[in-house]
Amino acid sequence: MNISRRVLCAAALLTAASPLGFHASAAPSAPKIRVGVLKFGTVNWELDTIKHNKFDTANGVDVEVVYFAGEDATNVAMLAGDLDVIVSDWLWVSRQRSEGEDLTLAPYSTAVGAIMVKEDAPIRAIPDLVGKKIGVTGGSLDKSWLLIQGLAQRDHKIDLTREAEIVFGAPPLLSEKAVSGELDAVLNFWHFCARLEANGFRRLIGADDAARALGASGPVSALGYVFHDKWANENPDVATSFIKASAQAKKLLAESDAEWQRLAPVVRAEGRELEVLRDRYREGIPRRPLAEEESDAAKLYEILAELGGEKLVGEARHMAPGTFWAALKT
Template structure:
C-alpha cells in the first residue's frame, strides 16, 4: 500500500500534538510553597527579592505569596493547613506546640523594637522615663515591652507601668504622636524605629539590649519562618530549598545598595530613610548557629513567662522542644 509523504507528515503532526506526547515532553512543575504575609509587611521585601531574582526557581521551587490583612488571619490559615509558611515569633510557635500542634520555625530576623526619643530629649536612661508619657505598640504583652519592663525592675527597681503614663496604640499613630511631641518616648517595631531615626530620633534602649542584659548571649531571632514539622520532615528538600532561597535573598540585600533602590517603592522610602531601613535590616540578618539561638530563646522564654504569665505563654513555663526546626536525619 502506497502512503504519500503528505499523509506521513500529517500523522507525525497528529502524534506530536497528542496529550500523551505533550505530557512526555513537559518538565515537571516545581513544588509550590504558599507563604502568607501582611500586604505591607517587611517580609515582602525579602520575598520580592526572591521572586524578582528567581532565587526560588534556581532552587527548584515556586514561592507563591498570599496576602492577608492581619496577623490573626495568617495564623488561622497556617493552623488550618491553607499555607505552607508564615512569619511569626517563637513564643507563638512554642505555645502552639505545647497545645499539640506541630509548628516549628527557622530564624528569619533578629531585628526588634526599641524605645525612641527625640535627639535633644533630656532622657538618657530608663530612670528618666519615670513620669514621662510613653507610647507602646503591640499591647501590654508585647515581648519588647515586657523585656524592657523586666530590665527596669531588676536594675532600677522601677515599675514603668505605674511610674510612667503608658499609651497603647497602632505603630503609625504612635510614631506621629512622638514626632508631634505628644509623647515623650515611643516603643515601636524596628522599621518604625528606623523611620523615626531618619527623622532625628535616637534609640534609648532596644529590646535586644534588654534581652542580653537578661541572659541572652547574642542576638536572638524575634521572628522566624513558621511551618508544619510533618511537612518539612516529609519534604526536607523543599523546605531546605526555600531556606536557601531566603539566604540568597538576604545575602543580596546585605551587599547590594542597588537592590534596595529597586525595592524603594515597596519599602515606601527614599533617601536617608531608605538608607536607615537598609542598615537596620542588615543588622537583623541572623548569623549565629541555630543551637545558640535556640538556647538563648529558651532563656528568654522563661523570663517572658515570668513577666507575661499565662496570658502570654499559656500553661507551659518552658519553651516547647522542637520550636526551632532541626532536620531529622
C-alpha cells in the first residue's frame, strides 16, 4: 500500500541529513522527542508500533510517550513548552497561529466519525433523521457534526438541531445507548463507529462524505502531529526523523495483519472488531500531496467558521498561513 509523496520526500530529506541512515541504531545520546497523547487514544497504536519495531532509534531519535487524561491537558502542556509533539486538529492549530502561537501540523489521519444506525433501521438518508433521537459526541461545536448539519441544511433545508432530538455525551456511553436502542442514530468518533460496524451497525453518512459534498476534493486529515515551528526549525533532522518513523509505522500497519494481531491487546479488540478497526485505520492513512489537503482544509475552515462562529475558530475567518508544516510541501 502506497504512502503519501510528502512522507517519501521527508524520507529523502532524512537520508541526506542523517549520517546514520534509516537502518543504523541510534546512539545513546539520541535526541528525545516527548509526544503527549491520551492514554487510551488511537494514536497509541502507531506509537506502540514505532517503539516496538524501533523505528525511532533506527532514525536516530528516541520517542518518549507521555500520557494525559484529556485533550485539554495535552494542549496546555504543548503551549507551556513541556512537550515536543501532540496530536490535534488543524482548526485548533490555525486558531493558535491566529492568536500568535507558532504551532504547525503534519497530517496524521483522515479517519473521521460518521452517523451510525442499526443495520435494519428504516433510516436511509439525512431526511429520515427528522424526528429521531441522535447521539452526538464532541459537543455542539464538533467539526463532524457541524459539517453534517451544513449538508443537511444546504441539500435538504433541514435544521437537525431543531428537527431532531439531539443528545450529547461521551463516546462509550453513546455507543452503549445506540446498541440498547435508546438512540435512533449516533455520531461518534471513527474508532467507535468501527466497533459499532463490527456489531450490527452501518454508516448513514460520514463527516468525510459531508466534507466532499461541501467542496473538498478528497480526504482531509482530521488530525495531525502538532509541534512548534521554532522547535522544527532548530531541530530539522529530529522533526523529519519523527515523521519518517511515523511513515514506517503506517506502512507496516497498512501491510501487516500480523502487526495488528500483536497490537490486539493495545487496541482492545479481537476477531471481526479488530479487522474492521484495522481496515478503517488503513483507509485513514494520508496519501495526498500536502498542498491538496491544505487547499481543502482552507475551504472547510471557511464553512466551519460560518457554522461554528467565533466560539469555534476565534476571530479569524480564514485558515492561518503555516497551519500545515511547510517543509512537507517540498
